[in-house]
Amino acid sequence: MARILVAVAWPYANGPFHLGHLAGAYLPGDIFARFHRLRGDEVLMVSGSDMHGTPILVAAEKEGRPPAEVAERFDAINRSAFEKLGFSFDLFTTTRTIVHERTVQEVFLALLEHGFVRRRTEESPYCPQHRRFLPDRYLVGTCPHCGFESARGDECDRCGRPLEARTLLQPRCSLCGTPAELRPTEHFYLELDRLQPRLAEYLAEQGHWRPGTLRVAENFLAEGLHPTPITRDLDWGVPLPLDGYATKRFYVWFEALIGYLSASKEWAIRAGRPDAWHRFWDVRESVRQYYFVGKDNKFHHTIVWPSVLIGVGGFRLPFDVPANEWLLVGGKKVSKSRTQEQDAFIPSLLQNYPPDVIRFYGAILAPEHHDTELDWDEFHNLRYEILANQYGNLVQRTLVLARERFAGRIPSPPEGWTPDLLSGTGARIRDAHRKITDALEAVRLKEALDLALEEVREANRRFHEAKPWQGSDSDRARTIYETAWRLRAIALWLSPTLPFSSAEVYRMLGFANPPSPGDWETALEPVPAGQPLGEIRPLFPRPEPAPKEGAAGVAPAAGPSGDVPLALRVGVIRSATVHPSADRLYVLEVDDGGSKPRTIVAGLRSSYPEEALRGRPVVFVANLAPRTIRRVTSQGMVLAAESGERAVLLSPPEGITAGAYVPGSGPEDRMVTHEEFSSVALSVGRAGANAAGGRTPVDLGGRTVSVLGEWPAGTVGIVRRPSEASSEGVFLSFGPGNPIHPSEAVPLGAKVR
Ligand SMILES: [Zn+2]
Ligand SMILES: [Zn+2]
Numbered sequence: 001m002a003r004i005l006v007a008v009a010w011p012y013a014n015g016p017f018h019l020g021h022l023a024g025a026y027l028p029g030d031i032f033a034r035f036h037r038l039r040g041d042e043v044l045m046v047s048g049s050d051m052h053g054t055p056i057l058v059a060a061e062k063e064g065r066p067p068a069e070v071a072e073r074f075d076a077i078n079r080s081a082f083e084k085l086g087f088s089f090d091l092f093t094t095t096r097t098i099v100h101e102r103t104v105q106e107v108f109l110a111l112l113e114h115g116f117v118r119r120r121t122e123e124s125p126y127c128p129q130h131r132r133f134l135p136d137r138y139l140v141g142t143c144p145h146c147g148f149e150s151a152r153g154d155e156c157d158r159c160g161r162p163l164e165a166r167t168l169l170q171p172r173c174s175l176c177g178t179p180a181e182l183r184p185t186e187h188f189y190l191e192l193d194r195l196q197p198r199l200a201e202y203l204a205e206q207g208h209w210r211p212g213t214l215r216v217a218e219n220f221l222a223e224g225l226h227p228t229p230i231t232r233d234l235d236w237g238v239p240l241p242l243d244g245y246a247t248k249r250f251y252v253w254f255e256a257l258i259g260y261l262s263a264s265k266e267w268a269i270r271a272g273r274p275d276a277w278h279r280f281w282d283v284r285e286s287v288r289q290y291y292f293v294g295k296d297n298k299f300h301h302t303i304v305w306p307s308v309l310i311g312v313g314g315f316r317l318p319f320d321v322p323a324n325e326w327l328l329v330g331g332k333k334v335s336k337s338r339t340q341e342q343d344a345f346i347p348s349l350l351q352n353y354p355p356d357v358i359r360f361y362g363a364i365l366a367p368e369h370h371d372t373e374l375d376w377d378e379f380h381n382l383r384y385e386i387l388a389n390q391y392g393n394l395v396q397r398t399l400v401l402a403r404e405r406f407a408g409r410i411p412s413p414p415e416g417w418t419p420d421l422l423s424g425t426g427a428r429i430r431d432a433h434r435k436i437t438d439a440l441e442a443v444r445l446k447e448a449l450d451l452a453l454e455e456v457r458e459a460n461r462r463f464h465e466a467k468p469w470q471g472s473d474s475d476r477a478r479t480i481y482e483t484a485w486r487l488r489a490i491a492l493w494l495s496p497t498l499p500f501s502s503a504e505v506y507r508m509l510g511f512a513n514p515p516s517p518g519d520w521e522t523a524l525e526p527v528p529a530g531q532p533l534g535e536i537r538p539l540f541p542r543p544e545p546a547p548k549e550g551a552a553g554v555a556p557a558a559g560p561s562g563d564v565p566l567a568l569r570v571g572v573i574r575s576a577t578v579h580p581s582a583d584r585l586y587v588l589e590v591d592d593g594g595s596k597p598r599t600i601v602a603g604l605r606s607s608y609p610e611e612a613l614r615g616r617p618v619v620f621v622a623n624l625a626p627r628t629i630r631r632v633t634s635q636g637m638v639l640a641a642e643s644g645e646r647a648v649l650l651s652p653p654e655g656i657t658a659g660a661y662v663p664g665s666g667p668e669d670r671m672v673t674h675e676e677f678s679s680v681a682l683s684v685g686r687a688g689a690n691a692a693g694g695r696t697p698v699d700l701g702g703r704t705v706s707v708l709g710e711w712p713a714g715t716v717g718i719v720r721r722p723s724e725a726s727s728e729g730v731f732l733s734f735g736p737g738n739p740i741h742p743s744e745a746v747p748l749g750a751k752v753r
Helices: 019-038 054-063 067-084 098-113 192-203 211-223 252-257 259-270 276-280 295-312 346-352 355-365 376-405 425-441 445-466 473-494 499-509 520-524 674-679
Strands: 003-008 042-049 091-094 117-127 139-142 169-173 181-190 231-233 248-250 288-292 327-329 372-374 568-579 582-591 598-602 617-621 627-629 632-634 640-643 646-651 681-687 695-699 704-708 716-721 728-731
Touching (some): 003 019, 019 042, 019 288, 019 327, 019 346, 019 372, 019 425, 019 445, 042 259, 042 276, 054 067, 067 346, 098 117, 098 252, 181 231, 181 295, 192 211, 192 295, 211 295, 248 252, 259 276, 346 355, 355 376, 355 445, 355 499, 376 445, 376 473, 425 445, 425 473, 425 520, 473 499, 598 632, 617 646, 681 704, 704 716
Parallel strands (some): 003 042, 003 288, 042 091, 327 372, 704 728
Antiparallel strands (some): 117 181, 568 617, 582 598, 627 632, 640 646, 681 695, 695 704, 716 728
C-alpha cells in the first residue's frame, strides 16, 4: 500500500473558477486521488482558497468593500462548485486560518535561522498620488521579456514569466495611472541562489517528470537563481513574526505555497490525530507527493517550493509536479481577469450540465502536453456521441435485455463458460486493466481515459456482433454476462473521472455500494450470476427542454414563443467528398468560423456536382443532435429548399461571414432532436403588397400567412413557423432588407430541410 499526498493548486479567491482551471489543475488532482483510494492506497488530498494578495485588494478597492468580504464570497462560491463536482478533498481550507499563519511564520523563522532568508533595502515602485508602495498588481507596465503592455508587477499574463517590479518598463500605478517613482524600502529575501546547488541535485533526479515541466525548471537553473523578495508593503496577508514590521506582510506566493503543509496539519488536527501530518511530510516517511498545478505555477512549484523545503530541512520533496498547459478559449489563455467566456465558469456550467459531463470534458481536454483549445461543438459532440450514445446506450440495452429475458437478474453463463484469459473477454479485460493502471500510476490521465473509452467501443462492437436480441438463450446469456462484466470494469476504470455515473452503473448492475476504496482489482471479476439488477434509468438523460416562455416572458427576436430553439448559422463549404459508403451523400467540411471545419453529411449528390459546392456559403442548423450516418458523424444539417427532385441550397445575404448566427436563433448549447426539428415549418414565401401594422402577408404558394415586420412587396425568403398549422411566422433574415433566400428560383411554398 502506497502513501500519497495529492496537493492541488489553491484557487485564488478573486473570482469563480473556470473550465480552464478545472482541466488544468484541479480535476487531474481529484482523478489521481480517487484512483489511488480505489487501489487501497493511503491518500491525503488537500487544497484551499488563496485569500491574500493584491488582486483581491485591488478588486475590493474597486468595489468599496473590505478584502475579507471579497475573498470569503469567492471562497464560498468555489467551495460549493467543488462540492457539486464531487471533489474528494480530505480538506479544503483557506489561507486565513491560525494554523496557516503559524506554519508560515515557523517556516520563515527556520529559513531565517538557517541563513536562507536575508534583509535587504531596495528601491521599490511608489505612487506619489496614493502615497504608498505599489506591490504586484498595484503596478502595471510593459513586460521586459515579451513587450506585453499590461504586465503586472509580479508576473506577465502573456508570457507567463515571473517578473520583478523594478524590471517593468513604463511602470505606473494600476489604480490612478500615475507613473511610479522608486523609493527605498526594507524587505526579506529568499536566497534562492544559495539554495541552487541543492535544488540542482534534486532536479537531476526527477527524470520521471513531464519533459515540458522539467525543461522549464532546468531553464530557470541555467539562467541562475536570484534572491527573491518574500515580503510586501501591505496590510492584507500573513503578518511577520518580528517586531518593527507592522506595515509589511508575506508575499502571497511564498505564503500560499506553505498552505500545502498547513492544510495537512489542519487536517490532522481535525481528524483528532494532530501528529498524523508527519506521515505525509517527514523525510523519513515513505510517501510520494504530487502537486497538481497549471502551467503558470511551474516556477513556484519546481523552484521556490522545493527550495523552501530544502532550506527548512527534514521534509520530503515533491515526487512529481504534473503541471498542465493552458486551455485556450478563442485562442486566448483562460484567465479570470481577462476572459469574456462567461459560459466556461464552473458555477454557470453547473446550472446547465450534470457534474460528470463537465468532468468528462475537462478530463478529455486535459492539456497535458500542449496548450489546447476549448471547443463548444466538440463538448456537445462528445457528450452525445460518447457518453449518451456509446456508453449510456450500451448499459441500457444490456440491462433491459437482462431484465426482460432473465427476470431482472444477471444470467448465469452457459455451461462450460470460462473467463478465457488467453484470447477472449477475460484476456481483453486483463490487458486493458493493466494498461489503464499503468497510465494512471504515471499520471497519464488522458491516456487512461482514452483506453477506457476504447473498451466502451469494444464492448459495443461485441454486443452488436453477438446480436443478443435474437438467437438462443444460451448465447444471449453469455453475451449479457460478458457485457455486464465489461461494464463493471469500465465503470471502475471511469470512476475516478466520472464518479457519479460509475456509481449509477454499479447501482443498476445490482451492487449495494458504488466503487469503493480497495475495489480496483475487482474489475477482473465478472458480476455475480443471479445478482438482481437495480432499477434501470438512462445514464446520461437528455437535458430537459428549455422552459417555455410564459405570457410575461420576452419573445425571442424572431420567433413566436414556444418555438424549437434552432441555432441557425452561416458557413462556407470547404470541401465536398462522396460518402465512402453511401454514394447519394456528400461529406461536407464546413467552415463555421471555428478553429477546424465541422463535418456535415448532406444528400446533395444528385443536385450539385462537387465543384459547385466548394467555397459556397450556406445556412446550417448548428445544434441538431449529431447523427452518425454509416460511420460518419454529421454535426448539423445544411438547409436546402425542395424543388421537385432537386435540393436548392439557401443563400445568406452578401457579406455575412462564416460562423455568423442568424438573428433570433436559439443558443447552440441546447441540442435539438431530429424529431423537434421536423416539427418546425420552414417554407419559401413571397411578400405581398399590403404590409401594415408591423406585419406583411406572405404567399406560400396558395396559402397566405402573416409575417413579422413590413417587408417590400416581392421579397422572397424563408418563412419559419412553429408548425405547419400556424398562420404566423418570421422571415429568416439578417435584419430588414437582408433575408435568407433560395439560391435559385423555386416554387412558392417549397419546404426547406
Ligand atoms: Zn511577458
Ligand atoms: Zn496611485
